[in-house]
Amino acid sequence: MSPASGSVEESPLAVTVPRPVMNDGAGEPLVLLIAGDGKHMDGYAFLLPLLERKHRVVTVSLLEGWTGIGVQLPSIDELVGRARAAILDLGPGRSIALIGFSLAGVVAAAYTASYAGVGRLIVISASLTSSPRHRAFARTWARARALGSDGMRDFVTYSMLSPAFHEDSRPSDNAAIDALMIDPTADAAAAIFAAADISNLAPQIDVPTLVIGCAGDQVASVEQSQALFAAIPSARYSEIDCGHAALLERPVEVLSLLERFLRNPHRHAPASVIPRDEP
Amino acid sequence: MTDTIIVGAGFAGVGMGICLRRQGERSFVILERGGDVGGTWRDNIYPGVACDIPSHLYSYSFRPNANWSKFYADGSEILGYLRQAVQEEGLLPHLRLHEEATSMRWDGESRRWTVRTPQGVYVSRVLIVAAGRLSEPRYLDVPGLRSFAGPVFHSSRWRPDIDLAGQRVGIVGTGASAVQLLPKVAEQGADVVLFQRSPAYIVPRANRTYSQSERRKLSLIPGALARLRARLFWKAEMGFAERIGVPTFVDALQERALGHLEAQVSDPNLRAQLTPDYAIGCKRILLSDDFYPALCGENVRLEPSAVSRAEGNRIHSASGTGYDLDMLILATGFKSTRPPFASRIVGAGGVVLSERWEHGMVAYASTMVAGFPNLFIMDGPNASLGHNSAIHMIETQIEFILGALNYLQSSESDVLDVSRAAEDSYTADIDKRSASTVWLTGGCSSWYVDAGSRRLTLLWPDLASSFRHEVGTFDPESYMAQPTGPVEPWVLDAAAGLASEVRAR
Numbered sequence: 001m002s003p004a005s006g007s008v009e010e011s012p013l014a015v016t017v018p019r020p021v022m023n024d025g026a027g028e029p030l031v032l033l034i035a036g037d038g039k040h041m042d043g044y045a046f047l048l049p050l051l052e053r054k055h056r057v058v059t060v061s062l063l064e065g066w067t068g069i070g071v072q073l074p075s076i077d078e079l080v081g082r083a084r085a086a087i088l089d090l091g092p093g094r095s096i097a098l099i100g101f102s103l104a105g106v107v108a109a110a111y112t113a114s115y116a117g118v119g120r121l122i123v124i125s126a127s128l129t130s131s132p133r134h135r136a137f138a139r140t141w142a143r144a145r146a147l148g149s150d151g152m153r154d155f156v157t158y159s160m161l162s163p164a165f166h167e168d169s170r171p172s173d174n175a176a177i178d179a180l181m182i183d184p185t186a187d188a189a190a191a192i193f194a195a196a197d198i199s200n201l202a203p204q205i206d207v208p209t210l211v212i213g214c215a216g217d218q219v220a221s222v223e224q225s226q227a228l229f230a231a232i233p234s235a236r237y238s239e240i241d242c243g244h245a246a247l248l249e250r251p252v253e254v255l256s257l258l259e260r261f262l263r264n265p266h267r268h269a270p271a272s273v274i275p276r277d278e279p
Numbered sequence: 280m281t282d283t284i285i286v287g288a289g290f291a292g293v294g295m296g297i298c299l300r301r302q303g304e305r306s307f308v309i310l311e312r313g314g315d316v317g318g319t320w321r322d323n324i325y326p327g328v329a330c331d332i333p334s335h336l337y338s339y340s341f342r343p344n345a346n347w348s349k350f351y352a353d354g355s356e357i358l359g360y361l362r363q364a365v366q367e368e369g370l371l372p373h374l375r376l377h378e379e380a381t382s383m384r385w386d387g388e389s390r391r392w393t394v395r396t397p398q399g400v401y402v403s404r405v406l407i408v409a410a411g412r413l414s415e416p417r418y419l420d421v422p423g424l425r426s427f428a429g430p431v432f433h434s435s436r437w438r439p440d441i442d443l444a445g446q447r448v449g450i451v452g453t454g455a456s457a458v459q460l461l462p463k464v465a466e467q468g469a470d471v472v473l474f475q476r477s478p479a480y481i482v483p484r485a486n487r488t489y490s491q492s493e494r495r496k497l498s499l500i501p502g503a504l505a506r507l508r509a510r511l512f513w514k515a516e517m518g519f520a521e522r523i524g525v526p527t528f529v530d531a532l533q534e535r536a537l538g539h540l541e542a543q544v545s546d547p548n549l550r551a552q553l554t555p556d557y558a559i560g561c562k563r564i565l566l567s568d569d570f571y572p573a574l575c576g577e578n579v580r581l582e583p584s585a586v587s588r589a590e591g592n593r594i595h596s597a598s599g600t601g602y603d604l605d606m607l608i609l610a611t612g613f614k615s616t617r618p619p620f621a622s623r624i625v626g627a628g629g630v631v632l633s634e635r636w637e638h639g640m641v642a643y644a645s646t647m648v649a650g651f652p653n654l655f656i657m658d659g660p661n662a663s664l665g666h667n668s669a670i671h672m673i674e675t676q677i678e679f680i681l682g683a684l685n686y687l688q689s690s691e692s693d694v695l696d697v698s699r700a701a702e703d704s705y706t707a708d709i710d711k712r713s714a715s716t717v718w719l720t721g722g723c724s725s726w727y728v729d730a731g732s733r734r735l736t737l738l739w740p741d742l743a744s745s746f747r748h749e750v751g752t753f754d755p756e757s758y759m760a761q762p763t764g765p766v767e768p769w770v771l772d773a774a775a776g777l778a779s780e781v782r783a784r
Contacts, residue, residue, distance in 0.1 A: 046517060049525040053715070164510055241506060252516035256744040277744065278340060278505065279512035279671055 029056045029090065030097045030262070033083060033104035033111075035193075036063055036185035045176070046251035051258070058096075060086040062104060068184030076196050079107045080114060087117070095119040097262060101247055102126060102220065103193040109228070112209070113201035120265050121209040122258055125217055125244050127224030128231055129197045137219055138194030145187060153177060162216035162243035176248050193220075202231035208265035209235040210274075212246065212257060219244035236261070238274040253277065282306035283684070284394050284403040286380045286620070289318020291409035291657040291673045293361055294339055297368045298677050301341075307403075309370065310396060312379035316365050319413045320358040325437045325456065325608075326463035328354035329486075331566050335504065336511045336668040339364070343508065345498035351486045351566070383408070384625040385652060390694050392653065404693060407680060408620060409657040412737065415614040419451055421588050427607060428592035434460060434610040441606065443467040449594050449604040451586055453479050457610035458565045462573035464608070470578055472594075472602045476585045477562075477723070478553045480536040484566040512743070518666030519742050521560045522717050533559045543571035552583040561721025563665065616640065616729045616736050618659070626651035627696070639729035639736040641706045643697040644750045646676055647758075652696040653687075655680045660736055661709050665718065665727065667743040675743075675751040682753025690755070697758050713740040 030051060034044065044059075051057050062079045074082075087096060097120040100108030105126030112118040127134065137159065144155035156177055157166070209232050213225030222239065229237035238257050242249035256277065260267065268274050283299065285292045288311035296309050315321045330337050334347035337357070342364055348356060365371060378396040383406055385392055392406040416433040424431060432438050434456040448468040450457055453475045465471050489497075497503050520528040536559060544550045553571070555562075574581055584598035595601045618640075621633035627650050635648065640660035642648050647655060657676045664672060687695055713719055713735040718727050729736040739746050 045527045046520055046525070049523070050520065053523065164506075167510075241509060250513050252519070252742060252744060253513050256742070256748065259745070260748055277509070277747070279336075279509055279744070279747075 029058050029094065030099060031058045031060060031083075031087060031090075033098065033100040033108050034059055034061045035101070035103040035107075035189040036061065036183065044247060047247055047255055050251075050255050054259070055262070058086075058090060062107060063185040063188055066185045066188050068187060073188055073192055076107060076110050076192070076198070079103075079192070080111045083107060083111050084115060087111075087115075093117070097122070099258070100124070100126070102244070103189045103196070106193065106196045106198055109205060109209075109232070110198050110201050112207060113198070113204040118207050120262065121205065121207055122212070122261060123209065123228065124212045124254060125214050125220050125225065125246050126211070126228055127193075127196070127220040128202060128228040129199050129224070130195050131221075131224070133221065134194040134219075138191050141187065141190045149178075159218050160243055160245040161249060162214075162241075164216075164241075165243060165249050198228075199231060202228060203233065205232045206234050208261075208270075210257065210261045210265075211235045211237050212254060213237065213239045214244060214246050215239055215241050217242075217244045234270045236268045236270065236272045236274055239276065241276075280391070280402045281308050282403060283308075283405040283407060284380075284392065284401050285309045285407045285409055286383070286394070287311065287318065287409035287411055287414075287657075288313075288316040288365070288374060288376075289320075289409065289411045289414075290361065290670060291411070291676070292318075292407070293365055293370065294670075294673055295407055295409060295657065295677055295680065296370045296373060297339070297341070297364060298681060300369055300373070302681065307373055308401060309374050310378040310380050310394065310401065311374065311376050314376055315362075316374070317358045317361045318411050319435075320354050320361065322414070322435045323354055323437070323456070324439070325434045325460045327459040328456075329459060330354070330357060331455065332515070332668045332670075333511045335508050336515065337670055339670060340505075340508060340674060342368075343504040345504060346494050347489060349486055349488050351484065380410075380620075380623065382623055382625075383654075385627055385654070387627055387652075390652075405653045405655070405684065405687075407655045407657065408624070408659070410618065410620045412615045412618065412658045412663060413613045415619050416609070417612050417614050419586060419609050419611050421586050423589035424607075426591075427589040427594070429604065429606040431607045431609065434608055435613070443606075445469045446605040447603060448472070449474060449586075449602060449607040450610055451607065452610035452612065453477070454610060454612055455563060455565055456612075458567045458570045460608070460610065461579070462567075462569040465573045465576055465579050468578065470580075470604075472580050472582055472604065473574065474582045474584070474586050474594075474596060475552070477557070478555050478583075479562060479565045480533070480555055480559045481539060481565045481567050481570060482532070482536050483539050484568045486568075512667065512671065515667040516742055516744060522665055523715055524558075524717055524720070529559060532564075536564070540571065544575060546575070549574070549581060552581055555723075557723035558717050558721035560665065560717040561723035562725045612726055615663075615726050624651065624654070626654065637731075639732040639734045641702060641736070643702040643705045644679060645739065645746075646679055646750070647683075647695075647697045647702075649697050649699040649702045652694045655683070661739045662746075663727070663737050663739065664743055665738055671743045672739065672746060675747045678747075678751040679753050683758075686753060686755050695758055701758070709740060710734065713738075716740050 060083055062082055096118060098108045098112060098118045099122045101124040105123035108121060109123050112121045144151045211225060211229040213222045215222050229235045240246055240250050240253050246254050285295050285307060288309050292309050293316055299307050313321060330352050333350055334352040338344055338360060344360060378398050380394050380396055382395040383392060391402050391404060394401045416435050430438060430441055443464055444467045446468050447470040448464055449472045450461055451474045461473060521532045540550060540553055544553060573579055582596045582600060584596045586594055587597045588595050593601045593603050621636055622631060624632040630650055642656055642660040645660055645662040657673060662672050683695060687693060718735050718738060727735060727737045
């Protein structure tokens with residue numbers, strides 16, 4: 001992968017406004033930011049239908065239409081702009097709950113710092129700043145892509161999932177692992193994520209926020225998720241015992257945290273660490 | 280007089296007793312109709328009996344056991360675990376064996392429950408019914424069965440005295456018990472016939488033993504047991520996606536089940552007979568690696584219809600085939616949605632619980648019924664699961680009950696009753712959540728659904744984690760706690776006197 005190389009053309013993202021997809025649930029819409037395109041939705045295969053049982057959910061694919069060939073990587077600002085266009089499409093003056101995982105989490109946080117209208121923010125497996133480790137991850141991702149699908153699958157398995165996940169995974173999990181890396185948007189997401197820095201924006205977020213970190217996160221790193229929590233004055237923090245791909249490893253634990261936070265965002269005070277469930 | 284009576288010494292009753300005792304409570308008794316603790320695991324001793332939930336999840340979180348021998352434990356190991364818990368937690372002095380609660384009656388004047396057993400009378404402020412959902416066998420009722428020439432017994436009333444060797448054995452049913460016992464019966468019986476009304480979806484069990492080093496690791500590393508339990512729990516929670524019809528998950532599960540059938544049964548006719556015609560998850564999904572191979576054995580036959588009548592030692596099926604058999608094992612399940620204990624409970628105003636539940640079981644927070652003050656029902660309405668551990672549900676109910684008891688202790692009131700409006704609202708929410716689940720839409724008939732009302736009355740129609748967060752915390756605002764003055768001493772004396780008088784007889 002090297003979407004940043006080659007001749008620089010106008011980003012197709014500037015002309016394509018992502019189309020929000022909404023179900024018919026009631027209440028304040030949840031806006032789920034998706035880092036990849038439609039195919040990448042497989043990463044949300046569990047979370048989305050369960051959220052839709054009880055909420056009105058809008059999905060916005062930030063990198064829809066990204067081809068990865070000969071175009072410059074979009075910046076965080078551009079992705080925030082795409083999110084803005086999609087959210088404006090929902091109608092003016094709406095309060096929304098914004099949810100994002102990994103890169104989309106970073107974008108969700110940057111969006112919330114930049115625009116009014118977000119009632120609640122939920123950020124999963126995201127980071128505050130770029131680090132040498134993040135950049136090494138992105139470079140290794142690109143090298144693994146060059147090795148073909150087997151090499152890529154091995155790298156994703158190694159980097160995005162916790163060791164414990166493999167102890168009781170099933171063959172059907174392979175399809176879900178493939179969904180983490182299936183198309184060029186995943187390559188773009190990895191590269192943009194590795195370079196992202198929202199340390200200037202995070203302190204400006206003043207809406208009730210839930211930051212979910214993953215104890216075994218080898219991509220964002222749990223330290224970065226904790227740093228993000230610490231940088232957002234209105235944030236609460238909860239930690240899950242899994243790798244970066246929380247939506248694949250522990251989707252119900254994520255869902256459980258989301259649902260409780262959405263039902264009552266003030267149950268825990270800002271700057272609280274929410275205790276882990278002990279089943 | 281005791282403060283609390285618990286009826287039943289299975290997982291729920293024993294767990295409740297342990298938590299009460301750990302809180303320092305000593306004024307409680309556990310009435311158990313049998314001669315041992317263990318409930319389901321005491322009753323079900325048929326060959327092959329085992330659990331379908333991982334051992335480290337099917338045990339109390341407050342009594343983790345590093346030494347489970349297998350991923351899925353056998354019934355006898357679970358029974359041993361419960362016996363040990365009773366001993367080590369000091370429950371023996373509270374335990375009253377062979378005391379079957381035949382009548383449980385609320386007295387509004389003394390604000391006490393009176394529980395009668397054939398041996399005596401017990402009076403208490405609080406009654407916790409933990410009588411189980413797999414306690415009362417459901418028997419086959421077909422013409423001629425009583426005059427059948429050989430033994431007829433339910434799988435949960437196993438007859439170890441009967442030798443299966445060389446016998447012609449009929450097994451009725453294809454639920455969890457039948458699937459576990461058929462391979463064992465087939466090892467001994469000369470001719471085994473399985474009567475199947477409708478086939479089950481079966482997925483590989485893939486059980487395995489825990490190695491010595493795995494067990495040592497779990498016992499030596501702080502937090503390792505809790506981590507393993509959490510991992511198993513959240514993994515099991517994902518099974519709920521199949522129950523609400525999320526296509527990706529339903530398809531993968533169905534593929535797994537039908538692929539298992541195809542891999543193990545080569546005869547296309549038999550395979551067709553074993554292929555369910557309803558949505559996966561509608562009935563309990565079973566786990567077995569030896570059921571299909573046993574069915575393919577030369578001494579085993581599948582009768583793809585129900586038993587219709589018996590005549591001498593001949594059993595006739597609905598499809599018109601007759602089988603000469605020496606004995607009949609009824610693996611026909613339990614009376615779960617209409618528990619017999621309900622006809623023995625009389626609440627305020629003389630209302631009998633079974634009449635109150637005429638249209639199916641209902642309870643606020645799956646635990647309390649309006650008009651039945653200070654009564655807590657465990658494993659009752661909408662408190663079971665189709666996808667995760669029953670013990671997690673039991674522990675949620677324990678948390679709720681402890682919260683209620685602590686509230687009673689700290690407040691002015693000694694009577695706690697839920698309002699009918701709160702109960703109705705809870706029930707309406709349950710119905711709303713149930714509507715889209717496979718249990719009501721999957722096109723099957725199952726023991727999860729009340730046969731009369733067609734309401735889902737047995738299962739909690741959501742995640743186990745939601746049950747914990749929505750129901751596990753007692754909130755006094757939702758209840759009609761009734762602040763009342765002290766009861767006149769003579770009323771209490773009279774109630775206590777009745778108890779001691781009858782016990783002395």
